[in-house]
Amino acid sequence: MTTRILIAEDVDLIAEAFIALLNTEDDFEVVKRVSRGDEVVAAVEEFRPDIALLDVAMPGCTGIEATAQVRARGLDCRILLLTALEGAGHLQQALQAGANGYLVKTTTADRLIAGIRSVVAGGTVIDPQLAADALRLGPNPLTAREQELLRLLAQGLSTDEVAEKLFLSRGTVRNYVSNVLEKLGTHSRGEAVTLARDRGWL
Numbered sequence: 001m002t003t004r005i006l007i008a009e010d011v012d013l014i015a016e017a018f019i020a021l022l023n024t025e026d027d028f029e030v031v032k033r034v035s036r037g038d039e040v041v042a043a044v045e046e047f048r049p050d051i052a053l054l055d056v057a058m059p060g061c062t063g064i065e066a067t068a069q070v071r072a073r074g075l076d077c078r079i080l081l082l083t084a085l086e087g088a089g090h091l092q093q094a095l096q097a098g099a100n101g102y103l104v105k106t107t108t109a110d111r112l113i114a115g116i117r118s119v120v121a122g123g124t125v126i127d128p129q130l131a132a133d134a135l136r137l138g139p140n141p142l143t144a145r146e147q148e149l150l151r152l153l154a155q156g157l158s159t160d161e162v163a164e165k166l167f168l169s170r171g172t173v174r175n176y177v178s179n180v181l182e183k184l185g186t187h188s189r190g191e192a193v194t195l196a197r198d199r200g201w202l
Contacts (some may be wrong), residue, residue, distance in 0.1 A: 002028070003028050003029070003116070003120050004031045005029065005031065005050070006031060006032050006034070006044060006047060006049035006050075006053070006161045007052075007053040007161075008031070008034045008039070008040050008043075008058060008063065011055075011059045011060075012035075012144070014042065015033050015035070015075075015079050015185070018030075018053065019033060021109055021112070021113075027183070031047045032047045032049070033047075033052075034059055035058070035059075036059050036061075037054070037058040037060040037061035037062055037063060037066040038060030038066070040054060040069070041069045042147055044070055044073075045073070048077075049075070051078040052079050052080070053082055053116070054066055054072070054079060054081050054082065055069060055083070055173065056081055056082065056090060056094070057084070058085040058099045058195060059105055063082075064081065064090065065097070067081065071096070071097065071098035078100045078101075078119045080099070080102075080116060080129075081094050081097065082099060082103055083104055083105065084104070084106075088108065091126065091130050092139060093140075093200075099127070100119045100123075101114055101119045101124060101126065102125070102127060102130065103127050104127050104176045105144065107127065140199075141184070142180065142184075142185045142196065142201055146180050147196075148166065149162060149166065149173065149177070149180070150193055150196055151202055152165055153189050153193060159177075178190075
């Protein structure tokens, strides 16, 4: 039985390498490649892959967001997320979105192929180092609103600009910032952004 595979990867060289690798397996068939996260749902609906390999960081929307969209549509497709990011926080987000697997792109070809087979068979595959890091760090302490605020700060927006974007008062924004700094144990906005990114909480 042939396993039909969708690949969502915005870097051509990486996508082509994945396609070449997977097509060496007699029972694998790459039926479609897209380069944007917001193209995933339509491709799953049209090509009906058994499994989708989604890059976490893509234009349009992230692989995690695309996973949630596929699940919201009730589409019958297993999903394996691939990431170049080392932050374990994204793992929790991926599983909450409905992913069936989460591997780093530095994995070996044999592990990737074995991971695809396991996920298609109904299993869950998680990079062991990321799993260990996730257990050590614990859950993301930031609320969705706090994450949204940090993303805006990371873009260089001022307090006034963040307040305007989020329809909040300046005082409320300052309170949010204070809460974030306290939760992360950091002393500045820049430190908070860096720490949250490193741990995959943004």
